[in-house]
Amino acid sequence: MQPHINLPAPYMPHAGLIAAFEACPLIAIMRGITPVDAADHGRALYEAGFRIVEVPLNSPNPFDSIAAIRQVLPADAIVGAGTVLHPSFVNDVKAAGGELIVMPHSDSEVVIAAKALGLACSPGVATPNEAFLALKNGADVLKMFPAEQLGANVVKAWRAVIAKEVPLVPVGGITPDNMGPFLSAGANGFGLGSALYKPGQSAAVTGSHARAYINGLRIARAGAQK
Template sequence: MQPHINLPAPYMPHAGLIAAFEVCPLIAIMRGVTPADAADHGQALYEAGFRIVEVPLNSPQPFDSIAAIRKVLPADAIVGAGTVLHPLFVNDVKSAGGELIVMPHSDPEVVIAAKAQGLACAPGVATPTEAFIALKNGADVLKMFPAEQLGCQVVKAWRAVIAAQVPLVPVGGITPDNMGPFLSAGANGFGLGSALYKPGQSAAVTASHAKAFINGLRIARAGAKK
């Protein structure tokens, strides 16, 4: 049997992350959420259909928020940290109950540390070189960041050389109305920031935005199949 020529190493993604991603390939980025509000927003997202939530580490007391969300969500949800810039934070995320490390960059030390702890990892990549190195180090999904700069044509070009089983996840500037062209180009899911959640908004607003994204994904998928 010939190896996959577009995979630099055996691709064995985190089963829990992939299962959650298959249910809903939208990653909620809760930048700025506080521990007092985290659980309510996490529940609102889950009830709307989301299954993956990240709390960026430049939020107030992020590990407490991760723990609060993990405590209230069912086991089929994946909770983790974003903006993880140093491998030392991986242990803190795991201790808080996190299962996912999301990064704006592709520092091999962070990816390797995450995988060594049994956590899923979504490094940020902006070039094919970064993408293949991240996969070699054990990345589960590729966070294409910033999506506004890369655009759909880059997604299409990457999809031609990156194995189909590796999820491509554009992040940055994604709204309920602009997912269709990315899906048509070969993207598999999206990371959602300020269009989904802004610090200080109510859980009801988060629920409304989440439902709009779920509906937008449904429409985008229907359009991409035509």
């Protein structure tokens, strides 16, 4: 049994994000989505079982896409922005209806800005120092990025020192077939990029990929419990 580990600050995660994450711990990264296509792809993801959708800000007109997805999905889904590189964007995300800020880095100013506006935040972390600083600043979920470089052994090492209440979410190179070792090491969910969605693909393809991930997660969970 893992001994009790005190967090560097009271851990009070965003309730909506945690509820969505518990329903489906797969985060759809829709890099390159356009506003005209966003709603259809959002629906396809939701129908497949996804409950968290992220539109990176280096996509075309990302705030319009966030608004479009938010408008068509039920309240139990969380819609947010990825690749948020500066705190000035946090207000724009909230104005578009976004509830989640995802970052490739762990800039304290972005995390603090997100939490000040009542948004959930998932900063990218690659070292224990970054992870604990992010938690100190109010992070809800730790995005372990890039997962290809960190690997399952790093997840296992981090899980030994990061409180079990804190979700560890590897991002980068995750496929429907390689989630098992990460789950066995202590990961809680995954961020999914180009293997789930590429610009220009149809909503039907996105839905098919999403269902493959849902099935892969089921198989990986069964294997991790053996």
